[in-house]
Structures are given as structure tokens and as C-alpha cells.
Amino acid sequence: MSATQTHAHADELERLLELVGGDLEVPLVGGEWVRYANLDMAASAPALRQVADIVAELLPYYGSVHRGAGFASVVSTEAYIRAREIARGFVGAREDDLVLFTRNTTDAFNLLASALPPGTTVLTFAGEHHANLLPWRRGDVRHLPIPASPADALDALDAALRGLGAGDALVAVTGASNVTGELWPIQEIAQVAHRHGARVALDAAQLAAHRPIDIAAWDVDYVAFSGHKVYAPYGAGVLAGPADWLDAAPPYLAGGGAVRNVTVDDVEWTTGAARHEAGTPAALGAVAIAAAVSALSATGWERIQAHEQELLERLLTGLDAIGGVRTYELWERGHDRVGVVSFNVADVDPALLAAALSAEHGIGVRDGSFCAHPLMEHFAARDGRPRQAVRASIGVGTSASDIDRLLRAVERIARDGASWSYVEHNGYVCPDPDPRPRPALGGLLSGPVAGGGSACRG
Incomplete structure (x- = not known):
């Protein structure tokens, strides 16, 4: 399917299933603002507008x-x-x-x-x-x-x-x-x-x-x-x-x-x-x-599935073309799957990769063992894969441009490494320093975040 057809299908689906935050812009550590590419749908998806x-x-x-x-x-x-x-x-x-x-x-x-x-x-x-x-x-x-x-x-x-x-x-x-x-x-x-x-x-x-x-x-x-x-x-x-x-x-x-x-x-x-x-x-x-x-x-499951499968193929094909990237499959590639792909980049810590994708490129992914520790241990023993990985996941609000942004960013980090400095904080890899402003949320985030968790500032 051509890029034009893929974009047309995505536009139609976006009209039918608009997401709250679909046009969200987020800050980067370099001071720029970009549209958020949410590729963490498998963890928690945003609300539909309706x-x-x-x-x-x-x-x-x-x-x-x-x-x-x-x-x-x-x-x-x-x-x-x-x-x-x-x-x-x-x-x-x-x-x-x-x-x-x-x-x-x-x-x-x-x-x-x-x-x-x-x-x-x-x-x-x-x-x-x-x-x-x-x-x-x-x-x-x-x-x-x-x-x-x-x-x-x-x-x-x-x-x-x-x-x-x-x-x-x-x-x-x-x-x-x-x-x-x-x-x-x-x-x-x-x-x-x-x-x-x-x-x-x-x-x-x-x-x-x-x-x-x-x-x-x-x-x-x-x-x-x-x-x-x-x-x-x-x-x-x-x-x-x-x-x-x-x-x-x-x-x-x-x-x-x-x-x-x-x-x-x-x-x-x-x-x-x-x-x-x-x-x-x-x-x-x-x-x-x-x-x-x-x-x-x-909206229709055939329409949703066709959209997500087009993007899944785009993602897999793009990751396969990047040197040092390996994806995780339980069975042979080609088995029916939804739009969830876990992968690693050689010599790049998954937590660092996920942090850099967010801080430098405005892309949201998940890293870790995904609440499936025995499965990740299985991959480590069977394939010699790291027990930790990065996961990109697709949903109704995902676009071809989101996939392409991820592929470009992964390729750049695989080739050149992260551009910012990072430290481990509260069990997470965080930009150091992290100048990105947070929303105030009525004053809830106006002060420091205490007690650990995923916060990179405390």
C-alpha cells in the first residue's frame, strides 16, 4: 500500500476515533516543542474524545x-x-x-x-x-x-x-x-x-x-x-x-x-x-x-485492524533495516499479531534508549521486562537477548509519521548514541539536567515530587 493510501486511512480513522491529546505537544531537553508520538498504547491508551x-x-x-x-x-x-x-x-x-x-x-x-x-x-x-x-x-x-x-x-x-x-x-x-x-x-x-x-x-x-x-x-x-x-x-x-x-x-x-x-x-x-x-x-x-x-x-474492526497492520509492517520493516536492532518473537515471524513490538539496539541500554527517545525526540515508548519476567528470561536463555528491551506499541491514533519518527530516532541513536547526558534516578534513567517544564495541573506539580516512582525530578 502506498504512503498516500496509508495516510488517507489514518486520517479517516483519526476522524472517527479522535484521541484526547492527539495533538499534544511536549518539550524536548534542547528547548524545542514537538507533537508527542505516543507509541506506548499497550501500557495505557489515552481516552477517545467521545x-x-x-x-x-x-x-x-x-x-x-x-x-x-x-x-x-x-x-x-x-x-x-x-x-x-x-x-x-x-x-x-x-x-x-x-x-x-x-x-x-x-x-x-x-x-x-x-x-x-x-x-x-x-x-x-x-x-x-x-x-x-x-x-x-x-x-x-x-x-x-x-x-x-x-x-x-x-x-x-x-x-x-x-x-x-x-x-x-x-x-x-x-x-x-x-x-x-x-x-x-x-x-x-x-x-x-x-x-x-x-x-x-x-x-x-x-x-x-x-x-x-x-x-x-x-x-x-x-x-x-x-x-x-x-x-x-x-x-x-x-x-x-x-x-x-x-x-x-x-x-x-x-x-x-x-x-x-x-x-x-x-x-x-x-x-x-x-x-x-x-x-x-x-x-x-x-x-x-x-x-x-x-x-x-x-468504527469497524476490519478498518481498525487494517490500519494497525499497515503500521506494524512499516515498523517491522524499518527496524529490520537498522543495524544492530533485533526484535523479539515467541514464534516465527509472520504469525498473526497485534501492533506490539519489543526490540533492542546493540550496545545501547534499553532504559537509556527509551529516555533519549522521549527527551530528545518526543517519542513515548516503554522499557523493561513488561511485567513478564519469566518470558524475558526465556528470550535471554533461548536467543542470548538482553532481559530488558524497548517496546513500541500501536493504536488507533498512531500514524505513519509516528512510525517514521521512531525509526529515524532509533537509527540516529544506534549510530551516534544519545545527544544529552543521563543519570539513574529513582530506578529510572533521566536526563541530567532535565529542563523540560511540567504542566502545573492546578498546582499539583508546582512543587518537587517526593517518594521515588518514575519522576525524574524529586
């Missing part, structure tokens, strides 16, 4: 959900209920599935882990995101080796399930790797699991913003995703799946809203979604998710 507008429209009516008779509470409650139904449709949940609002994918899987029947065995692959590794460790979890191919994954899962005795089992697997973007064979995994009587929990955190989800058609039992990955960064996520385990489990949080009746000495818990949503819910976050997934679906 999502922010809907949240702003709801704000004057914000009131207690399920608890108030006033008109604002009525509107907030109706919006919250409608958001749940939209989320249900987005993931293709079955009529009798529960759809719960959580904080994010990590929270959703911790909730599900707390609801597993006693004695449940969980099987997951060692290369999963920490959100799909750590919650299950409170019980019986089996870590399958990182597979050499999708077929190898199915064979390993089949063998492991055959070796289990009687009892409940859950297979927890990602839809798309947050390190390489590669898609896992979800339907085939569900077939293998169900053949042995096991259930399947799908981590759709990296899938939900890029491909349509249909757990009923795929015969997947549970699915979880985060609002901040689907252009709704307002602090909510979703867990959907069968009601039986969730209704039988103790409430995830003990508190108001999860009960039918409370006495001084006893409590009768409710069932359904409310059982695990005690306290005042994040109604704005739930509505934001509903607005975001509605906008994505209305």
Missing part, C-alpha cells in the same frame, strides 16, 4: 448508584446498568454469564482467583503477564513451559490436563502477548480444555483494543480486560463468565451493596454481579468503557 465527552456529560448527574432516589442517582444508576449490558455485548457473553466491573485486568483475575472452588488446579503458561501468573499462586497452579509454537502449546496443555485427577481445573491464557503482540490459539485451547472438563479464563488486556472478542463463539468461560487499554482510562475493568463459581464464593469485598440483609451477628450475601461489587462503584469508569467499546465496534 469517551471524555460522554463522561463530561454524565458528571453533572453523578450520584450514588443503586442507592439514591434523586434524579442524579437515577441517571447514574441507569447509565451503570446500561454500561454493563454494553460490556456484555462487547465480549460476546452468554445470557446467563455475570458481567462484573473491576478496577482492571489484574483486579479481575484476583477476583476470579478468590472465587475458585477449593482444590481447583490452575494451568497457565510461564510466559504470561504477571496479572495472569501471580493471582493463581494462592492455590494449586501448574506452570506449563513456554511453547515453541502454537501447536506445541496445545500438545503441552493436552498432556498436562490428561495428567490431572478428578476435580475442577482452570486454564488461564492470554489472547495476545504484551511483549510480542503474538496471538494465541484461543479457540483451540478452549477445545482442548473442555475436552478434559476444564474451564478457560482469557486475559484479553492486549486483545480487546485490537480485535473483536466473542467468548460464546470461542467457547471461552471467563474473560477479563481493562478500560485503560481500550481508550477509557477512568479506573475500571471487566470480568465476565459463568455465575456458579462467582455466586458460591465469598464476596470479593465485604460491604454495602453486596448484601441482602445484615444483623449484628450475621449477614446474608446477595448473588449476581452485586455480590462482588461492594461499595460505591466506579460508575464513570464503567460508562467510559461502554462508550469506548461502542465507538470501536461502530
Whole structure:
């Protein structure tokens, strides 16, 4: 496809799915200001403009959900209920599935882990995101080796399930790797699991913003995703799946809203979604998710996927042409993947590369091990790759010019090194000095930032 056609597709998608901050300009250490190239969509994507507008429209009516008779509470409650139904449709949940609002994918899987029947065995692959590794460790979890191919994954899962005795089992697997973007064979995994009587929990955190989800058609039992990955960064996520385990489990949080009746000495818990949503819910976050997934679906997944795949090919081709650059793939190049690419530049520390891309070029990427330490250790052992890498990720707001800026910057740094001086501070590599002005945020950032974290000035 020609550059002109690529730009035309990007312009059309930008019109349909405008991002808040899509025209953001950021300062460079040299004093210039440039448009921000956000290539960190896999971590947290900015809000869609229509999502922010809907949240702003709801704000004057914000009131207690399920608890108030006033008109604002009525509107907030109706919006919250409608958001749940939209989320249900987005993931293709079955009529009798529960759809719960959580904080994010990590929270959703911790909730599900707390609801597993006693004695449940969980099987997951060692290369999963920490959100799909750590919650299950409170019980019986089996870590399958990182597979050499999708077929190898199915064979390993089949063998492991055959070796289990009687009892409940859950297979927890990602839809798309947050390190390489590669898609896992979800339907085939569900077939293998169900053949042995096991259930399947799908981590759709990296899938939900890029491909349509249909757990009923795929015969997947549970699915979880985060609002901040689907252009709704307002602090909510979703867990959907069968009601039986969730209704039988103790409430995830003990508190108001999860009960039918409370006495001084006893409590009768409710069932359904409310059982695990005690306290005042994040109604704005739930509505934001509903607005975001509605906008994505209305735009059309074929259009979104075509745009992102064009840019992914542009990125991979460009990185391959730069001397000293190596990308990370779990399986052979060419396997279906979303727009996530991790890479390294020979003799350049990934943290320094990411810092220089930001400070000198106005490009946002992620560096590190991406909450997937065992997977990065696997790459180090198998390929001799560094355990740390840089990750560039693509979304609906990414343009060909963003990709080209990244490629030019990586090539320059690979050839000449960073132009500014940098030091390690609070565990991060930071420009030294860092003259870039911060926004005041109503005075929140007018003073020094204390206590570490990612701040490069404290």
C-alpha cells in the first residue's frame, strides 16, 4: 500500500476515533516543542474524545448508584446498568454469564482467583503477564513451559490436563502477548480444555483494543480486560463468565451493596454481579468503557485492524533495516499479531534508549521486562537477548509519521548514541539536567515530587 493510501486511512480513522491529546505537544531537553508520538498504547491508551465527552456529560448527574432516589442517582444508576449490558455485548457473553466491573485486568483475575472452588488446579503458561501468573499462586497452579509454537502449546496443555485427577481445573491464557503482540490459539485451547472438563479464563488486556472478542463463539468461560487499554482510562475493568463459581464464593469485598440483609451477628450475601461489587462503584469508569467499546465496534474492526497492520509492517520493516536492532518473537515471524513490538539496539541500554527517545525526540515508548519476567528470561536463555528491551506499541491514533519518527530516532541513536547526558534516578534513567517544564495541573506539580516512582525530578 502506498504512503498516500496509508495516510488517507489514518486520517479517516483519526476522524472517527479522535484521541484526547492527539495533538499534544511536549518539550524536548534542547528547548524545542514537538507533537508527542505516543507509541506506548499497550501500557495505557489515552481516552477517545467521545469517551471524555460522554463522561463530561454524565458528571453533572453523578450520584450514588443503586442507592439514591434523586434524579442524579437515577441517571447514574441507569447509565451503570446500561454500561454493563454494553460490556456484555462487547465480549460476546452468554445470557446467563455475570458481567462484573473491576478496577482492571489484574483486579479481575484476583477476583476470579478468590472465587475458585477449593482444590481447583490452575494451568497457565510461564510466559504470561504477571496479572495472569501471580493471582493463581494462592492455590494449586501448574506452570506449563513456554511453547515453541502454537501447536506445541496445545500438545503441552493436552498432556498436562490428561495428567490431572478428578476435580475442577482452570486454564488461564492470554489472547495476545504484551511483549510480542503474538496471538494465541484461543479457540483451540478452549477445545482442548473442555475436552478434559476444564474451564478457560482469557486475559484479553492486549486483545480487546485490537480485535473483536466473542467468548460464546470461542467457547471461552471467563474473560477479563481493562478500560485503560481500550481508550477509557477512568479506573475500571471487566470480568465476565459463568455465575456458579462467582455466586458460591465469598464476596470479593465485604460491604454495602453486596448484601441482602445484615444483623449484628450475621449477614446474608446477595448473588449476581452485586455480590462482588461492594461499595460505591466506579460508575464513570464503567460508562467510559461502554462508550469506548461502542465507538470501536461502530468504527469497524476490519478498518481498525487494517490500519494497525499497515503500521506494524512499516515498523517491522524499518527496524529490520537498522543495524544492530533485533526484535523479539515467541514464534516465527509472520504469525498473526497485534501492533506490539519489543526490540533492542546493540550496545545501547534499553532504559537509556527509551529516555533519549522521549527527551530528545518526543517519542513515548516503554522499557523493561513488561511485567513478564519469566518470558524475558526465556528470550535471554533461548536467543542470548538482553532481559530488558524497548517496546513500541500501536493504536488507533498512531500514524505513519509516528512510525517514521521512531525509526529515524532509533537509527540516529544506534549510530551516534544519545545527544544529552543521563543519570539513574529513582530506578529510572533521566536526563541530567532535565529542563523540560511540567504542566502545573492546578498546582499539583508546582512543587518537587517526593517518594521515588518514575519522576525524574524529586
